[in-house]
Amino acid sequence: MIDFGPERPKREYEYLVPLINVVFLLITFFLITGTMQTAEPVKVELPEGAIDETKPAEAVTVYLGPDGFVYLFDQVIEARFAPFMLRSFFLKEGHRSVQIKADKNADAETLIDMMEQMREINIEEIIILTEHGK
Amino acid sequence: MGILDQPLRRSRKMSMTSMIDVVFLLLIFFMLINTFGSTQVLRFATPAGERKSIEKDFNLAPVFIRADNSIDIDGKTFPADALKGEMQKIKSRAAEVTLMIVVEPGAKNQSLIHVIEAARSTGLKNIAMKKLKDAEAILSTPSNGGAGND
Numbered sequence: 001m002i003d004f005g006p007e008r009p010k011r012e013y014e015y016l017v018p019l020i021n022v023v024f025l026l027i028t029f030f031l032i033t034g035t036m037q038t039a040e041p042v043k044v045e046l047p048e049g050a051i052d053e054t055k056p057a058e059a060v061t062v063y064l065g066p067d068g069f070v071y072l073f074d075q076v077i078e079a080r081f082a083p084f085m086l087r088s089f090f091l092k093e094g095h096r097s098v099q100i101k102a103d104k105n106a107d108a109e110t111l112i113d114m115m116e117q118m119r120e121i122n123i124e125e126i127i128i129l130t131e132h133g134k
Numbered sequence: 135m136g137i138l139d140q141p142l143r144r145s146r147k148m149s150m151t152s153m154i155d156v157v158f159l160l161l162i163f164f165m166l167i168n169t170f171g172s173t174q175v176l177r178f179a180t181p182a183g184e185r186k187s188i189e190k191d192f193n194l195a196p197v198f199i200r201a202d203n204s205i206d207i208d209g210k211t212f213p214a215d216a217l218k219g220e221m222q223k224i225k226s227r228a229a230e231v232t233l234m235i236v237v238e239p240g241a242k243n244q245s246l247i248h249v250i251e252a253a254r255s256t257g258l259k260n261i262a263m264k265k266l267k268d269a270e271a272i273l274s275t276p277s278n279g280g281a282g283n284d
Contacts, residue, residue, distance in 0.1 A: 016150045023157050027164055034168025047247040051254055052174035064243075099175075104244040108199060108237045111246065112263045119180040128176040130247055 040101075041071040047104035049130030059127055060095045062086065064102035064110060079110040083117035090121050099127035176250065193228035196273055197249055198266075201240035205249060214245075217252035225256050232260040236269040 042065040063071035070082035077085045090098070098118055102111050115126055198206040205212050207220050225231055233253050237246060246263070253261055264272065 016154060020150070020154060020157060023154070023161055027157070027161050030161070030164035030168050034164065036167055036169075046173065047244040049174050049176065049247055049251055051176060051251050053177045055175045102243050104242065104247075106243045107239075108241045108243050108246040109239055109265050111243055112237055112265055115178070115180075115263065123180060126178040126180060128178070128247070128250075130174045130176060132172045132174055 041074070041076070042067075042069070044101045044103045045105070046101065046129055046131040048133035050133055051130075052132075055127070059097040059099040059125075060090075060093070061099050061101055062114065064100060064106045064114065066103040066105045068107060068110065070110075070114070079107070079113070082110070083113055086114060086117050087121055090118070090123060096123060097125045097127070098123050099129060101129050176247070176254070193224075193231045194234055194273075195224045195227065195231055196234045196236050196269065198236045199238060199241040199245045199249060201238045203242055203245040205245060214248040214252075217248060218255055221252045221256040221258060225258055230260070231258060232262055233258050234262045234264060234269060234272070236264055236266055236273075238266050 040063065042063050044063055044065060060072075064079070065071060068079045070077050070079055070085070072085065072089060075085060075089075100111065100114065111128075118126055195207075200206060205214065205217065207224070212220055221233075224233065235246065235249050235253075250261060
C-alpha cells in the first residue's frame with residue numbers, strides 16, 4: 001500500500017483569500033468598464049443603429065417618450081408644446097450641445113420639430129442616441 | 135503576579151465572513167448600477183440658418199418616409215437594407231447633393247434613423263429633415279437650393 005504520509009490537519013476556516021481576490025477583481029472590472037446609470041424620467045427604447053461617433057463631454061439630455069411626451073429634467077410636456085419649453089430652457093441656461101434620447105416608436109415629426117427648434121435657438125450640436133443593432 | 139507572568143493571550147484568527155459579505159454587497163451594487171456601452175451616437179452640427187448652394191452642379195434628392203414607415207425614393211419603395219445602394223446612386227447624381235428626408239405624419243423614429251445612417255455611411259454630408267407640409271413648399275420650387283440641416 002502506498003504511504004501518502006501523515007494527513008494534513010484540516011483548517012478551522014475554509015481558505016477564502018483566492019475567493020476575495022476574484023471578487024475584488026470583479027469589482028474593479030465593473031468599476032472600470034461600466035458607467036453609472038442616471039435615473040431616467042421615462043423608459044425609452046432607442047432606435048437601432050450601426051454608426052457610432054464620438055460622444056461629446058457634456059450635453060443636456062432631452063427624452064422623447066413613446067407616449068409622445070417630452071421630458072427635460074423634471075419637466076414633462078406634450079410634444080406639440082415641447083418647442084416652447086425647450087426654447088425657454090435653452091435660452092435661459094445657454095447650453096450649446098443637446099442629446100436626444102428618442103424612442104424608436106415615437107413620431108419622427110416630433111423629433112424633427114424638436115431639432116428645428118434647437119437649431120433656431122442656436123444649439124450648435126444635436127446628438128441622437130441609438131442602440132447597437134442586434 | 136506581574137504583567138509579565140500572565141499567560142500570553144493567543145491572537146484569534148480573524149473571521150473573514152463579514153468582509154466577504156461587504157465585498158459581495160459591493161459587487162452586486164456595481165453590477166446593478168452599471169450600464170455597458172451599447173448606446174451609440176449620431177452627431178449633427180446645426181447650421182446657422184437656411185443656406186443656398188453656390189454649386190452649379192447641385193441636386194436636391196427627396197426621400198419620403200411614409201406613414202406606414204415604408205421608404206420611397208423616386209417613387210419606388212426600398213427596404214432599409216437596400217437604402218445604402220440607393221444613397222450611393224443619389225450621391226453620384228451631382229457634385230453637391232442635399233438629401234431631403236421628408237417625413238409623413240405617423241412615421242416612426244426608427245425609419246428616420248435608418249435613412250440618416252444609410253446617407254451617412256455613403257458620405258452624404260448635407261441632410262435636411264422636413265415634415266411633409268413644410269417640404270411641399272420647398273419641393274414645388276424647382277430652383278430651390280435646399281435647406282442644409284447637417
